[in-house]
Amino acid sequence: MTDPDAPRRRSDVTRTAILDAARERFASDGYERATVRAIAQDAGIDPSMVMRYYGSKEGLFSAVIDVELVLPDLGAIPVDDVGAVLIGHFLDLWENDSVLQTLLRVGVTNEAGAARMRAVFAGQILPLAEQFVVTSQDAARRAALVASQVLGMALVRYVLRFGPAADMPRADVVAWLGPTVQRYLTAKAP
Amino acid sequence: MTDPDAPRRRSDVTRTAILDAARERFASDGYERATVRAIAQDAGIDPSMVMRYYGSKEGLFSAVIDVELVLPDLGAIPVDDVGAVLIGHFLDLWENDSVLQTLLRVGVTNEAGAARMRAVFAGQILPLAEQFVVTSQDAARRAALVASQVLGMALVRYVLRFGPAADMPRADVVAWLGPTVQRYLTAKAP
DNA sequence: ACTGTATGCCAACATGCGTTGACCTCCGCC
DNA sequence: GGCGGAGGTCAACGCATGTTGGCATACAGT
Structure with a gap:
């Protein structure tokens, strides 16, 4: 019997080596600079x-950022815990998957990266906000607020590496940021 | 009498033209890419x-980011308004001065830019947090939290240009983010 | 065993970059 | 009026980049 995970072409090992690098x-x-x-x-x-x-450097980049971000189903957890669970999940994502760092680093100077970032936002965070709110414009704003706090923490903690942000224990990040995104998602609009 | 604002050297007009560009x-x-x-x-x-x-491209860049960010004195305003005033001031800064956009764009891929960003953080936001808190470690964390929210909003609003964030009226940004940084600065640690 | 093709390396190309030094020009001063 | 130096242009260098085509090699199918 053949291993279903075996490379179909001999070059597949090289392909993924390139992609990983x-x-x-x-x-x-x-x-x-890469x-x-x-x-x-x-x-x-x-x-x-x-x-x-991969045809070109641009093609290689496209292959790198062509990933699916999966957020957990928030229907199954208590409404009051949504903020904390969300922050915890984002921290996992940032620490275990380099693609988000790639997107943030590249999205700031490269329009293709920024576009991909907006697509992730529209596909993942926006639908999430729509679970808590009626009008779609309100949902969009709340999603943008959540994104601002999540990306801001990622920026200072993982990219710019501000000491206090990088050193803060994970539990403290959840404790501080959880209520913030909880409010952005569920509080009455000001 | 001579105009005190007149260029001291003939080349000063060229110097500033270069700096502006x-x-x-x-x-x-x-x-x-610049x-x-x-x-x-x-x-x-x-x-x-x-x-x-300017000697080199690096020297020119140093000249560009060699600026002073001035935050308002927060001693003069009611404690409960600190968050809102701060957000308002940061929005002004981002919209009227391109140097912060420069720092954010460059700090993400260039170590010198990141270092300058950390210096601004240490010189401006950290002292601000120290007015509200006793231990310096606590102040550093609160400053980092404020920075994460402020920079995150700048990122999605001015750099990545997420539609909902870019379109949000200034007053709404203050209304949503004000309480957040207010809490980061003054709330009891969780 | 033979052959065609996938896999990989090597050398080179055109381009754009930061940077340099030689040259020109015009202003201010004796 | 001549002169020295500052302000500015021009052409070129050396280098690193993305990209290309030609050539060797090793595998798979017959």
Whole structure:
């Protein structure tokens, strides 16, 4: 019997090596400073392989950011815990998946990255806010508020690495930010 | 009598033209994509002038981000209004001065920019938090929380330009974010 | 075992970058 | 009126980048 996880082509191991290296380089250096040559060297192959398998640097980047963010179903948890659960889940996401760091780093200077970020926002955070509110304009605003706090914490904690933000224990982040997004989602509009 | 604001050297007009063009380019494109050639063209002079007056691209960037952020004295306003006043002031700052956009755009991919951002944080937001709290570690955390919300809103509103965040009237931003930073600064630690 | 093709490397290309030094020009001063 | 220096342009350098085509090699199907 054949292993269903086995690579279908011999080149698949190289393909994913390139993708992994690219993920890290884009996440830590941003789009411009992550050079094809550096990515290729990290992956242990020739730069021309990148072009063969992904067409161009832009194509490689597209492959890197083409991921699905999955948020937990918030219907199953008590309404009062939504804020805390959400913050906890976002912290997991940021710490275990480099694609969000990539998006944040690149979205700030690259329009394609910004567009992808907006798409994630529209596909994940917006529907979430719509569970708590009637009019769609109100939901959009609340989603934007949640995004501002979540991305802001990610920025100072993981990207800019402000000491106090980076050192804060996870539980404290949840305790402080949880009520904030809870209010953004469920409080009466001011 | 001589005008005290008159340029002391004939080249001062060119110097500031370069600086103005650099501010805009760095703010909108980030460090890597803001080329010396493009800045020079915007300023209407030759690229070599940039080198003559600022030594290098790095030197020009240093000159651009070498600014003082001034926050209002919060001693004079009622304690309960601190959050709202602060948010209002930050919105003014972001809308009237491109240097913060520059810092945010560059700080995400450039270590010098990130360092400058941390310095602004330590020099401006941290002392502010120290007015409300006794231990310096607590103050640092509260300052980081305020920074996360303020920078997060700047990110989604001015840089990533999420529709709902960019369109939100200024008064609504103050009404939503004011209580948040108010709580970060003055509420009992959880 | 033979052959075609997928896989990979190497060398080179064109381009745009930051940066440099030689040259020109015009203002202010003796 | 001539002169020295500051202000400015021009062309070029060296380098790193993304990208390309040609060539070797090793695998898979017959």
